[in-house]
Amino acid sequence: xxxxxxxxxxxxxxxxxxxxxxxxxxxxxxxxxxxxxxxxxxxxxxxxxxxxxxxxxxxxxxxxxxxxxxxxxxxxxxxxxxxxxxxxxxxxxxxxxxxxxxxxxxxxxxxxxxxxxxxxxxxxxxxxxxxxxxxxxxxxxxxxxxxxxxxxxxxxxxxxxxxxxxxxxxxxxxxxxxxxxxxxxxxxxxxxxxxxxxxxxxxxxxxxxxxxxxxxxxxxxxxxxxxxxxxxxxxxxxxxxxxxxxxxxxxxxxxxxxxxxxxxxxxxxxxxxxxxxxxxxxxxxxxxxxxxxxxxxx
Amino acid sequence: xxxxxxxxxxxxxxxxxxxxxxxxxxxxxxxxxxxxxxxxxxxxxxxxxxxxxxxxxxxxxxxxxxxxxxxxxxxxxxxxxxxxxxxxxxxxxxxxxxxxxxxxxxxxxxxxxxxxxxxxxxxxxxxxxxxxxxxxxxxxxxxxxxxxxxxxxxxxxxxxxxxxxxxxxxxxxxxxxxxxxxxxxxxxxxxxxxxxxxxxxxxxxxxxxxxxxxxxxxxxxxxxxxxxxxxxxxxxxxxxxxxxxxxxxxxxxxxxxxxxxxxxxxxxxxxxxxxxxxxxxxxxxxxxxxx
Amino acid sequence: xxxxxxxxxxxxxxxxxxxxxxxxxxxxxxxxxxxxxxxxxxxxxxx
Numbered sequence: 001x002x003x004x005x006x007x008x009x010x011x012x013x014x015x016x017x018x019x020x021x022x023x024x025x026x027x028x029x030x031x032x033x034x035x036x037x038x039x040x041x042x043x044x045x046x047x048x049x050x051x052x053x054x055x056x057x058x059x060x061x062x063x064x065x066x067x068x069x070x071x072x073x074x075x076x077x078x079x080x081x082x083x084x085x086x087x088x089x090x091x092x093x094x095x096x097x098x099x100x101x102x103x104x105x106x107x108x109x110x111x112x113x114x115x116x117x118x119x120x121x122x123x124x125x126x127x128x129x130x131x132x133x134x135x136x137x138x139x140x141x142x143x144x145x146x147x148x149x150x151x152x153x154x155x156x157x158x159x160x161x162x163x164x165x166x167x168x169x170x171x172x173x174x175x176x177x178x179x180x181x182x183x184x185x186x187x188x189x190x191x192x193x194x195x196x197x198x199x200x201x202x203x204x205x206x207x208x209x210x211x212x213x214x215x216x217x218x219x220x221x222x223x224x225x226x227x228x229x230x231x232x233x234x235x236x237x238x239x240x241x242x243x244x245x246x247x248x249x250x251x252x253x254x255x256x257x258x259x260x261x262x263x264x265x266x267x268x269x270x271x272x273x274x275x276x277x278x279x280x281x282x283x284x285x286x287x288x289x290x291x292x293x294x295x296x297x298x
Numbered sequence: 299x300x301x302x303x304x305x306x307x308x309x310x311x312x313x314x315x316x317x318x319x320x321x322x323x324x325x326x327x328x329x330x331x332x333x334x335x336x337x338x339x340x341x342x343x344x345x346x347x348x349x350x351x352x353x354x355x356x357x358x359x360x361x362x363x364x365x366x367x368x369x370x371x372x373x374x375x376x377x378x379x380x381x382x383x384x385x386x387x388x389x390x391x392x393x394x395x396x397x398x399x400x401x402x403x404x405x406x407x408x409x410x411x412x413x414x415x416x417x418x419x420x421x422x423x424x425x426x427x428x429x430x431x432x433x434x435x436x437x438x439x440x441x442x443x444x445x446x447x448x449x450x451x452x453x454x455x456x457x458x459x460x461x462x463x464x465x466x467x468x469x470x471x472x473x474x475x476x477x478x479x480x481x482x483x484x485x486x487x488x489x490x491x492x493x494x495x496x497x498x499x500x501x502x503x504x505x506x507x508x509x510x511x512x513x514x515x516x517x518x519x520x521x522x523x524x525x526x527x528x529x530x531x532x533x534x535x536x537x538x539x540x541x542x543x544x545x546x547x548x549x550x551x552x553x554x555x556x557x558x559x560x561x562x563x564x565x566x567x568x569x570x571x572x573x574x575x576x577x578x579x580x581x582x583x584x585x586x587x588x589x
Numbered sequence: 590x591x592x593x594x595x596x597x598x599x600x601x602x603x604x605x606x607x608x609x610x611x612x613x614x615x616x617x618x619x620x621x622x623x624x625x626x627x628x629x630x631x632x633x634x635x636x
Contacts, residue, residue, distance in 0.1 A: 041418070042448055044427065047422055054303045054457060054459070055460050119632075152626045176616045178621065269620070270619070273620070466630045467634040477602070513633065
């Protein structure tokens with residue numbers, strides 16, 4: 001039923017091929033999970049991909065078409081998504097209109113809204129996990145770090161999310177975080193779409209805190225109760241939050257509503273940070289220009 | 299729930315569940331009979347030996363298989379609890395084990411060999427990760443034995459790992475009862491039945507209700523067993539009268555819950571002796587030379 | 590959003606198992622929210 005034509009990528013636990021589904025003649029991607037690599041049997045990332053993709057079904061989440069064993073390897077058949085936002089952001093030949101950025105943000109937030117209402121945390125949102133279908137649809141992919149919201153007394157590891165997109169509560173080592181970490185990542189992606197360069201590129205985990213707080217201000221107990229109870233809080237340099245003008249200067253072309261949305265997503269205190277519903281209902285998405293039609297975008 | 303893989307792949311009527319088990323059994327029986335023919339054809343057996351082979355080395359019936367599976371499912375529960383695994387991990391291991399033997403026959407896979415593998419995969423799937431080496435030590439098994447059928451298990455589960463168990467619904471109804479019945483609820487009494495219900499939920503997963511009812515229906519059936527008066531009152535207020543904008547017909551819901559309750563109260567407990575006889579028969583049918 | 594068959598009304602719940610957590614420092618600082626927990630378990634009850 002499936003052919004593997006070209007190897008297009010290799011990760012720690014999987015090799016990705018492009019192929020064709022015989023019955024529909026449509027292009028597909030096959031993620032072949034290496035089995036020998038993981039000394040504890042099936043790799044945890046593979047288990048998570050399988051576990052969550054089986055349950056999620058949304059136009060802005062990558063769909064799992066089929067899954068099968070072959071030659072002792074686990075194969076995930078996924079829809080073929082030839083590009084991703086990282087490629088687009090880096091390609092200077094592609095001009096972004098405000099409507100384009102709005103469309104990408106809308107689709108990403110719809111996808112994460114669906115993931116969150118199924119009580120799943122993605123935990124690795126970044127431009128190259130936002131794939132693009134041939135008809136311009138954004139699809140959230142790579143559920144290798146995903147997990148379902150834990151029970152109230154369970155602890156979570158804070159060592160998740162690629163550093164530049166990591167929320168401040170994770171930088172502090174929080175173990176009872178919520179969906180808010182995914183919203184932070186999307187806020188950083190929003191900034192990167194407008195700047196066309198990474199917004200908070202820390203060289204390592206410690207400097208990531210420095211870079212984040214220098215840009216957005218060091219949180220205090222006043223705006224984030226108990227933030228000072230994190231063990232790593234004491235060694236922090238205290239920076240003032242940017243003024244509205246200073247913030248606006250960073251994103252010259254952005255309308256006021258875009259800055260409000262970004263502020264909502266990049267709110268330091270996870271309690272006050274906007275959730276996916278608040279983001280989707282922000283003025284930014286209802287005022288002109290409308291989001292571009294994905295089909296018309298390059 | 300209808301979008302969940304648990305509903306899409308693993309919800310059956312009683313008839314088609316029985317049909318499924320018969321298919322699995324007949325597929326394995328066919329294979330056994332072919333092997334038996336080859337075995338008899340390749341040996342020069344005396345009449346006595348022929349006689350013994352044809353009377354003792356006969357494939358298991360579907361009912362016998364089910365007894366053996368239920369016996370070993372009980373072991374999965376006991377070993378998981380012995381390993382101090384969280385309740386939901388134990389429940390996942392039980393359900394994984396049962397589902398494996400919907401798709402496969404005990405004449406194809408020795409249930410003993412799947413017990414640790416299902417518990418190990420349940421730990422991984424429920425983010426309660428234990429390395430295979432430390433798991434092997436605790437379970438007094440080996441990494442090879444544990445990993446041997448991990449893929450086969452995943453495939454037999456139709457790759458559906460996310461399970462909805464009745465524990466969270468129990469907690470949810472615990473809350474909603476407080477909301478709907480307001481101060482007419484004795485919280486200490488609720489606390490007592492809460493623990494009893496959790497235990498009964500785990501016990502109930504050993505029956506076939508997981509294929510015929512949704513987790514909330516199982517929870518309500520168990521609450522009905524533990525405190526019929528409280529639950530009936532709650533459901534009446536919740537699902538009748540003008541505030542019943544939930545398009546749930548109370549009589550239909552009660553009928554479902556009561557049929558679930560009947561199944562829970564009639565579990566199929568398999569005496570060890572019976573299991574031993576069936577296991578011996580299963581062994582002989584696969585190793586006629588020993589016989 | 591599909592219509593939910595319940596309303597989360599935390600003032601009605603006596604649930605120390607969960608409510609005690611919102612006074613723990615590490616929970617507050619992490620962004621832990623009891624309404625997320627209640628929403629999850631009530632959704633599972635009305636699946």
